[in-house]
Amino acid sequence: MLYSIFTLIVDTVASVVGGILLLRFWMQAIRVRPPSSIAQFMFQLTDWLVTPLRRILPGIGGYDWASLAGAFLIALLSVVLGLWIMSSLSVETVLLLAVLRLAQWILYGFMGLILIEVVFSWVNPHAPLAPLVQALTDPLMRPLRRVIPLIGNIDLSPLAAFLLLRIALYLVSALILPLA
Numbered sequence: 001m002l003y004s005i006f007t008l009i010v011d012t013v014a015s016v017v018g019g020i021l022l023l024r025f026w027m028q029a030i031r032v033r034p035p036s037s038i039a040q041f042m043f044q045l046t047d048w049l050v051t052p053l054r055r056i057l058p059g060i061g062g063y064d065w066a067s068l069a070g071a072f073l074i075a076l077l078s079v080v081l082g083l084w085i086m087s088s089l090s091v092e093t094v095l096l097l098a099v100l101r102l103a104q105w106i107l108y109g110f111m112g113l114i115l116i117e118v119v120f121s122w123v124n125p126h127a128p129l130a131p132l133v134q135a136l137t138d139p140l141m142r143p144l145r146r147v148i149p150l151i152g153n154i155d156l157s158p159l160a161a162f163l164l165l166r167i168a169l170y171l172v173s174a175l176i177l178p179l180a
Contacts, residue, residue, distance in 0.1 A: 007082050014078030018105050021046050021071035023136075026109075028064040032135045035128065046070065075101040093179055100176050107169045111162060113137045118158050137161075 020042050027034060034042065046067070053066035053073075076098035083089055083097070117137050120130040144157040 010078050010081045014074050015105060017045065017049075018071045018074040018078075018102070019109055021050070021067045021074065022102075022105060022109055024050070025064050025067040025071065026136065028059075028067070029062070030135065030139055031062075032132060034132055038129075038132075049073070071105070072098060072102055075099075075105070089179075097176065097179055100172055100179075103172045104169065104176075107165050107172065110137070110140055111165050111169075114141070114158050114161055114165075117141075121155075 024042055024046060033039070049070040050064075050066045053069055057065040057069050059065060076095070079094055079097045079101055083094065089097075113133055113136050117130075117133045120127050120133060124130070140161060141157055144160050145155065148155075148157045148160055150156075
């Protein structure tokens, strides 16, 4: 029981910090500026890790590699802390589990952003954060919107994106089960 509580705490903290690091990477990759309050929160929560990593991994090609590496390190740390009792796992298995956990965070992050975008479109399409969320999901949604036409003036591309992300999540989870 204590192990389950410990794992819950580690997974929650790692998911939040890793998710924010991934969001920081994604926002710079697609050139989206967050509102100042969100940016301040993100930077204060992650600068302790990103700033030292930037000395090793500078931004190349317009990408914030330090944020992406930081997210991987957080995923690796959460896997190591979660599996520290089972010392029979190889280093390669632990690294693969960290990569798969990072993939899960990315998929869940996109699912959350799409859900927020859909809620904004129903409730208040002119909400202050709506353009930010739409800009974050646009690289994923744009190809789907080209293929899936509006039906009765309703955009079904978020449903298709959600389905594709769930399939990808299912595949990643299927890869994790034999390793853990």
